[in-house]
Amino acid sequence: MADAIIAERLGKTYGSVNAVVDLDLVVPEGTVLGLLGPNGAGKTTTVRMLTTLITPTSGRCEVGGIDVCAHPDQVRRIIGVSGQYAAVDDYLTGYENLEMVGRLYHLGKRRARKRAFELLEQFELTDAADRPAKTYSGGMRRRLDLAGALVVHPPVIFLDEPTTGLDPRSRLGMWGVISDLVKAGSTLLLTTQYLEEADRLCDEIVVIDHGRAIAQGTATELKSQMGGEKLAVAVGDHEELATAADVLRSVGVDEPEVDDQAREVTVHIDRGTAALVEAVRKLDGADITPTNLEIRKPTLDDVFLTLTGQPAQEETETGGTA
Amino acid sequence: MVLEAASDGWVVTKRNLLKIKRVPDLVIFSTIQPIMFVLLFAYVFGGAIATPGINYREFLIPGIFVQTVAFGAGITAIGLADDLQKGIVDRFRSLPMSRGAVLFGRTSSDLINNVFTVIVMSITGVIVGWRINEGFLRGVAGFAILFLFAYAMSWISAVIGLSVKSVEVAQSAGFIWMFPLTFLSNAFVPTSSLPSVLRPVAEWNPISSVVLALRELWGNAPAGAANGTGFPAQHPIWLSIGWCLLILAIFVPMSIARYRRAASR
Incomplete structure (x- = not known):
């Protein structure tokens, strides 16, 4: 299988700001790559370089086997781009x-x-076909924008934060649309701030921060790197915290963390709901009724906490791009 | 290649004209303003400004036409700034379309907008007493120069629209310089009435050349020294065409270069 997108030591500098530094990407044909990172990480800058909109300061990139900097016109014929702002x-x-x-x-x-x-039919916009786009909801605008990217059945598609700012329902709809594209065999590069989205849609994920790739792998690989899921138990009374911690120690895989202020205990688990069921049983046996009990899946923040030791932070970036 | 470029330009022009159709407010207000100017100048200042050998209202109308198309060209800056800000230029730039199409489409649709405004103004002019006194051909020649000038001004405006960071800035930056440009000219008063320091500036002002060319072609010029003196007063028609070509020669390539840069920031 050929590689649809290749970036080699790709870099973009704005004055003294390094928006993207030595980024390497390989996306085989027919697969989906997710670029995961907070605002200002360099996701949009990367997409803009790959889609001929800006010229890289260093490195090179290829789309569909064509050198992007040398033959931008040929690249434009085979790509579809849907931007962050519809x-x-x-x-x-x-x-x-x-x-x-x-x-x-x-x-x-x-x-x-x-x-x-x-x-219009495919994106369920037929009823709104004759209305000015001004009257569309956020989800409809995104769908229309994505439709615009697909006019010529491009073999390589770039989606820059396709669901940012959408309500949960529209987001689900968008995921459906994107999954269909993938099934139809398109190669996709999408950027997102949501681990859940990358997990659901992407074959491979590259986590970027400050313009650098800091981790790469499948969603499962990344999650296991982060210690996987956590079980969280909140209790109504401070006295119950110690008992709850004992229970969690027995079902979890590491030492529980106790948050006095939130009256909450958390522990990493590796058995999913089985650990949850066991914890419920033991808590009940200890006569504790939790005020909250849940399995927490790792979020982007956890990824960043694990990888950089710092939470994902929003940054303002030069040039109005993120 | 050329055919593709023309077709792309036309697609963008059509898109811009549809916007005018959907939001007619812009045309309505850009038309009300010149009508107001005609009426205010004709009836408020008309009595106080001496134009030997010609009725002030006839003298005034070519001046207002030129001022109006200059301001009308300012819309180009707003339209481009808006497209840049909304990311539509990015969409266009990711398509295999001709590079200049966005700019040619924009300046063409703004020219059509200007033509419409001039039609409305001509009717207002005729109502207050303005006439083309020199026959059909010279009448047409005058309008041709007026629209060439409008088109050239659109390209200056395009450079402004591509240089500013937001629509709000385009709204003032696109127009503010037009006040001194249009008032420091013969559009509203004969240059002979200006202080001697300002007179040469006003006489060499491209606005004055175009206004004087229209007055000569249409038979709306006052007698003798009221037209000004020296080269600009003697060759207004060729000088106007020269100004327009010079503006286009500078600002068309400059806009295209800015467009590439603005969009690739």
């Missing part, structure tokens, strides 16, 4: 937006029209 024209209707993109791909009037209708 780039739809507010004053055009959904149909007009897609037809315009088709015309700009030089599809010709009839094919641009036909493709616009197909995409």
Whole structure:
């Protein structure tokens, strides 16, 4: 299998700010790579370099076997890009937006029209086709923007934070749409701040921070690096904390952490719900009724705590990109 | 290649015109302002400004036309700044479309907007007493120069729109320099009435050349020294065309270079 996207020691510097430093990426055809990181980590800068929008300061990259810096025009013919800010024209209707993109791909009037209708159907926008995009909800705008990226069935697709700012329902809808793309065999590079999203959609994840790749692997590999899931028990009374900690010590895999203020005990577990059930039984036996009891999956913050010793922090970046 | 570029430019032009159709407020207000200017100048200042040999209202209308298309061209800055800010330029730039299409499409649709405004103003002008006195061909020639100038001004405006960081800045930066430019000219008063320090500035102002060219072509010019003196007063038509070509020669390549840079920040 050939590699659809290759980046070698890719770097971008703005003045004295290193937005991206020596980034190496390889995305085999038909797979999904997730770039996971907080705001300002260099995700968007990376996407903009790979999609011909900005020129790298150092290193090189290839998309579909074509050198991006040497032949940007050829690259533009085979990629679809959906940005962080849905780039739809507010004053055009959904149909007009897609037809315009088709015309700009030089599809010709009839094919641009036909493709616009197909995409509206596929993204459940047919009912809103004749309404200006201004009246669309956030989720609809994102879908329309993504549809715009797919007008010519591009073999390589870049999605920059496709679900940031969407409500949970729209996010689920978007995930469905993206999964379908993947099933259809497209190569995808998507950026996200959510581990859950990367877990669900990506074959391989690259965690980046301050422009550098700090970890790489499948979601399972990354999670096991982070010690996996945690069981958290909150109790109503301070006196019960010590007993709860004893219980968790017996079901967990390491020493429980006790948070006095939150009256909560947490411990890493490796048996999932089996550990939860055992903990419930033991707590009940000790006559403790927890005020909260849950399994916590690792989040981006945990990834960062483990990898960098610091929580993921938001940064303001130069040039208005993240 | 050329055909593709023209087709891309047309697609973008059409998109911009659709916006005018959906949000007509912009055209309405950009039309109300010149009508207000015609009426205010004609009836408030008209009596106080001496234009020997010609009715002030006839003298005034070519001046207002030129001022209006200059301000109308300021919209180019806002439109481009808006597209940059909203990320639409990114979308365009990731498509295999012609590089200049966004700029040619934008300046073309703003020209069409300006043509529409001039039609409305011409009607207002005729109502207050303005006439083209020199026949059909010279009438058409005058409008051709007016629109060439409008188009050239759009490209200056494009450079501004691509240089500023937000639509709000474009809104003031795109227009503020037009006040001295249009008022330090013969658009509203004969240059002979200006202080002697300002007179050469006003006479060599491209706005004055275009205004004077229109007055000559349409038979709206006052007699003798009220037109100004020296080279600009004697060759307004060729000088206007020269100014427009010079502006285009500088600002078209500059806009295209800025477009590439602005979008690749």
